[in-house]
Amino acid sequence: MKEYKIRGTNYKIRYNDFSGELTPILFIHGLGCAGSFDYVEVASKLGFTHRIILVDLLGAGYSDKPLSFKYTVTSHAGYLKEFIDDLDLDKIIIFGHSLGGPIAIELSNLLKDRIYKLILSESNLDPSSHGAASFEIGHLDESDLENSFKIKLMEYERSGNTMWVATLKNWLPKAAFEVSINAVSGGTPSWREFLYQFEFPKYFIFGERSLPDKDFEILKKHNIKIEVVPDAGHSMAWENPDGLAQAIKNCL
Template sequence: MREYQLRNKNYKIRYNDFPGEGIPIIFIHGLGCAGSFDYVEIANRKEFLGHRRILIDLLGAGYSDKPLDFEYKVKNHAKCLSEFLEDLNLNKVILFGHSLGGAISIELCGLCEEKIDRLILTEPNLDPATKGRTSWAVAQYTEENYKSRISSLIEYCASGKNTMWAATLRNWLPEAAYQISRDAIEVREVPWRDMFYSYKIPRFFIFGSKTLPSDDLEELPKNNIEVKIVENAGHSMAWENPEGLAQVIYECLK
């Protein structure tokens, strides 16, 4: 694992960096997750060994620093990552983002579209989060109430079918999870959906088959976005069917 110090801050983002001569693939995880947890298996499949692969733990998550004075909003994560790309001289990358990491990827692309070869998103937040989304559920609390209940939430997940998410959520700063969830429900002057539609690079939207049906199956292709499906998986497709997700990502690279 490597680390990158943010400009003008003592905070460090930590990331896995696997070598390869092809265009680097940047993996950006979602709420409660971590690149170092979610994507190591996928990134090291034979399909991707020709690419440099960078798996990021966002600030506040995984092995990265967890400062209390950082404002955990999507645009702020995107700004940190744009500086990361610049300082590591990553002038052309493939951007992969999952869920809220997809929203961060969309914002990041807006800051440096000239550096993005293609944008591959798995069930990203395109619209303000509504009931049924984890970020919406978290945002219903006050920050103090969420912080007081996070331990019981983790134990509830660990005792049921969501043990993987419980394992990674334990390594999140509660304030980071709460603040980005609040950000996810906000109505934006320029919605992430509109930003995603506006880009001129190749764009891909990946569904887990268990998430369907969705109106976006028809809507997205109208905006020149290629839709793909990972079979036998829901929202957490990197955990539910890593082989299937790897194959679909590989198809997006052709």
Template sequence: MKEYTLKNTSFKIRYHDFPGSETAILFIHGLGCAGSFDYPNVASQPEVSNHRRILIDLLGAGYSDKPRDFTYTIQEHANYLLDFVNELKLDRFILFGHSLGGSVALTLAAMCEEKVSQLILTEANLDSGGGFTTKVIASFEQSEFISTGFAEMIHENKVNSNELWAACFSNWLPQAAYQASKSAVEGQTPSWREILYGLSCPKTFIFGEKNMSDPDANILADHRIRIDKVKDAGHSMAWENPEDLARAIMTSINVVRD
């Protein structure tokens, strides 16, 4: 594991950087998750092993620092990630974002479009209002979520057999989860959907097979965004079927090459 210190701070994000001769893939995880937790099993699949694979833990999550004097909006995450890709001298890279991490990825892509050779999203948050979990978190006052809501949510997910997510979420700073969720619910201008439609690079949106009834499957296809699915999986496809997620990522890359 490596680390990067954010500019003008002592805060460090930590990440895995697996070598490969092909274009780097930068993985940005979703709410309650961590690159170090979600993506090693995806990154180790032979389909993607020729690519450099960079798996970050966002600030406030996983093994990264958890400062309380940081504002954990989606824009602020994208700001330090832009510095990060510049520090790594990633002149061209494939950008992958899952769920709320998809919002971060889209915000980052808008800031360095010339560097993004391809965008791959898995059930990314595209609109204000957020998803189910972000809405629940944002419904609290911040102090209430930190004092009781965070622990309650971890307990409820353990009881409801969502133990992997609960285990990873327990390593988040509650403030980071709250502020990121609030940011997702409030949205931004331009919206993440507008950014997605406006990007000129090749774009793929991947659903878990169990969620293919989502109306966005047709809406996004109408906007010339390639659609794929991960079989036998729902939203947490990196855990549910990492082999087929790696296949879907590589299929997207090969379509562009062809």
């Protein structure tokens, strides 16, 4: 694992960087997750023909968790843009899952003609609503955040979602809360609008168990190619890493 110090701060993000000859792929994980936890197995199944970079976002995984940072989609995209600049990457493929999708979308807007392809897996495109984890976490009691976050963790663990809880426990509660508030409010312009306007190749991956989904046909109409991971739902990196790797290969 390597580390990168965010410009103008002492904050460090940590990441895996697997060598490969083809266009680098940056993996951006979702709420409660970590690149170092979610995507190592997927990366191995891709065969390392592409350079693969698995980042733990600030506030998550093995990266630093500063209390003074403002954890929004835009702020995450901002330091990731500098990270890519400092790695001197002329062309890049961005992969974003769930709430990592809006970060991938805003990052793609910052990088523009340096994006080779954008691959999203069940990304947030609109403001999150009742039933979504980001909606629940975004409505925790801010005045007692540490305790309300612990209670929510116990609820998720009792529901049987132990893999996700394992990584969510390693998130700074403030980081999960603030980015979830951002998910509830949505982007301006919306992440969906950004996605539709991009001219580079765009792909959207669904887990088979997440279907039917109204966006399955809507996205096709906007020139976004669809892939489906069999025997998997939203957490496809854990539920079927072989299937997710194959879906990504189909996009590549």
